[in-house]
């Protein structure tokens with residue numbers, strides 16, 4: 499092995515049993531710090547706002563486990579500018595694996611505390627990430643929006659784009675296909691690598707212990723040659739809701755099966771520090787920002803966005819418009835143009851928008867019959 503190889507920096511230790519290893523926690527903290535300190539695209543006057551969501555989960559880690567409770571900004575429990583993380587995840591089949599939900603009936607109970615044993619594994623994993631990153635607050639959609647209150651749902655839906663904008667980081671449960679799966683455990687056996695013990699004959703010194711080893715990966719396999727496959731090819735990336743969550747986030751950590759990625763508005767990084775080759779990914783997946791962006795420019799992105807969004811999957815068909823509303827809210831806020839919520843169209847371009855059609859061979863699930871509740 500050529501120890502002077504530029505690939506040397508790609509070597510890493512034997513994979514740990516969790517993607518939240520000490521080594522990775524240091525990396526995530528470093529990525530966030532660099533982003534905050536040096537990325538003008540990511541951290542500016544807009545993202546320096548003291549805005550906080552109406553509700554957040556407060557997390558304390560004690561000797562006997564996590565202590566979690568729901569807090570509301572209206573109760574003055576929450577200080578302006580409090581740093582928080584947001585979770586982006588796939589709920590999964592809600593009959594087989596229903597996520598824990600905030601309801602009108604358990605609001606008071608959740609404010610007193612939520613037992614860790616009641617939480618889906620993805621939520622517990624997200625809370626542990628927060629503890630390791632030193633973040634006290636976490637936003638999870640099903641626990642921070644009252645799921646059986648249409649009034650609350652409407653109020654919170656128009657604020658959702660701000661959640662992802664102002665979250666210090668969006669934690670993406672990329673590897674999990676349902677809420678009880680968890681997203682931190684690695685499947686070490688599936689990593690394409692071999693372990694070789696070795697020693698080096700160094701004059702005058704004892705050979706190094708056989709406990710030293712190198713890990714050799716097959717970097718040429720199809721999956722690894724496409725660095726972001728674990729993200730872009732995931733089930734998470736096929737869901738309608740997650741498209742706007744990714745587009746609107748300022749910075750994300752993707753917890754994939756065997757690797758973590760950091761994605762912000764200025765860079766892509768991976769756990770193994772290999773060069774990221776998808777520089778175009780940032781422009782194609784993240785929603786453009788800035789007060790100087792024109793409506794016409796954003797409308798071009800909107801049309802492309804809607805094309806991909808239309809092919810994505812929804813569990814609840816009536817979410818077709820709500821799951822894209824946050825992007826529209828952000829676009830309306832920047833341009834001042836009117837978005838027709840019940841139609842999913844822009845008033846200024848209504849004539850063109852009514853000429854939509856279905857691409858040949860891409861007919862998916864039918865549109866819901868009625869959006870009367872929206």
Ligand SMILES: [Zn+2]
Nearest residue numbers: 533537540762
């Ligand atoms: Zn950044």
